[in-house]
Amino acid sequence: AIRMTQSPSSFSASTGDRVTITCRASQGISSYLAWYQQKPGKAPKLLIYAASTLQSGVPSRFSGSGSGTDFTLTISCLQSEDFATYYCQQYYSYPITFGPGTKVDIK
């Protein structure tokens, strides 16, 4: 199975900050990477797929980049509603696997 890692595991930030989360795959996955946002008690929400394609309806302050094994999710100007846990997911091969998550909370 492809192992996904994320860094950092958690951090505190302020509204207006630019934040970057990194995700690394244990082997090359081309651009078959998605990012999800999850808030407590809620289902995950798709933000980005194919490493850099913004899902319809997702604010443009979210962006993704990378290919192969190294990927990033950037939030250009953190808003109050962005405090959540973010997961990367590879869908290049089965079993589909997720990173352990990055929790973004309020400083």
Add this chain to the structure above:
Amino acid sequence: EVQLVESGGGLVQPGRSLRLSCTASGFTFGDYAMSWFRQAPGKGLEWVGFIRSKAYGGTTEYAASVKGRFTISRDDSKSIAYLQMNSLKTEDTAVYYCTRESLWFGEWGSDYWGQGTLVTVSS
């Protein structure tokens, strides 16, 4: 509006069975693959399995942790996907989510998620 509603969760004893349903609306169900994921309390997300649309053979894939115990099926006439869970273990305790799978540049990915249903396996 795409909607996925899971049902069938609850408390079940180890070794018993449970069937979850995922009722879909707002899209042509038969055109899409469907997946199931789960999340144990306080833990991360885990893929459970996947069923392709009939156009792609209707075949299934499973995580090693559930293969041979869980079965995914679909009824396109009712727009429902099922997760049949047999020989349940305490470690199967989780919120179970169903998702719609769309083709993104040649590979299936989860674009819509249901709200989840809690399965608790305990004696």
